[in-house]
Each structure stands twice: as structure tokens, then as C-alpha cells.
Amino acid sequence: MTEPVLTLHGFFQRARAGQLTGVRCGKCGGLAIPPKEFCPDCHARAWQPVPLGGDGTIVSFTVIRVAPRAHAADAPYAVAVVKLKEGVSLLGRIVDIPLDKVAVGLPVRFRPLVKGDQTSVGFGPA
Numbered sequence: 001m002t003e004p005v006l007t008l009h010g011f012f013q014r015a016r017a018g019q020l021t022g023v024r025c026g027k028c029g030g031l032a033i034p035p036k037e038f039c040p041d042c043h044a045r046a047w048q049p050v051p052l053g054g055d056g057t058i059v060s061f062t063v064i065r066v067a068p069r070a071h072a073a074d075a076p077y078a079v080a081v082v083k084l085k086e087g088v089s090l091l092g093r094i095v096d097i098p099l100d101k102v103a104v105g106l107p108v109r110f111r112p113l114v115k116g117d118q119t120s121v122g123f124g125p126a
């Protein structure tokens, strides 16, 4: 028996528990996060879940000053693309880092953002 392919739901359940999980393609070895239906590189569907450390650095970011209504009370906040040590990049919200300290190259660490039954990807100080 092989482990079932990690679903997006499973991804967020693990994230909620503090574990960031990617998927590795069994055909070409490409790593993806969050999980996708097919490998963007070779179009295979042969994923294996891979636990990720959650450490990375900011490669780009945007400060959201006018937020969607659900997040309006939180604005301004930063959303960043973070390149993890494992080599994959992931979009997440920056938390507990002052906006004027958010910079490309800044080390950050994954943390789950839990609001009710919603879980999203966040990054805090490394």
C-alpha cells in the first residue's frame, strides 16, 4: 500500500497542526506545494507527501493596505512569496514582523494561521 495522494484538505489539516507538507513527484522528482492534481513539470500524477521544515526566506512581498472584507480589520499586512529550504516557494501572510522590517532575503518560519475552521499559511520570525 502506498500512502494516498495528499489532498488540499489534507494539506491544510496538517498545516493546522503545524506541519507544512509538500508533495514530491514519483516520476521526475519535482516538489510542489500546496499539493496539485498533476505535476507541473512532467504532468504525472505520482505524488508522495514530503514533510517540510518550514524554514525559508522571503523572495518577494506585497503590503496589503486595502484588504478583502474578511481581512479588512487586519490591514495593513504583508503577503510574501517564501522560498523554503527544500527549494519550493509558497505564498503566505507575514505575521509578527513589523512591516518596515519585511524585506527580500529575510529568514522566516512557517506557522499556521487558524481562524475558526479556516487555516491559512503564515510566516513569522525565523
Ligand SMILES: [Zn+2]
Pocket: 025, 026, 027, 028, 029, 030, 039, 040, 041, 042, 043, 044
Ligand atoms: Zn513530475
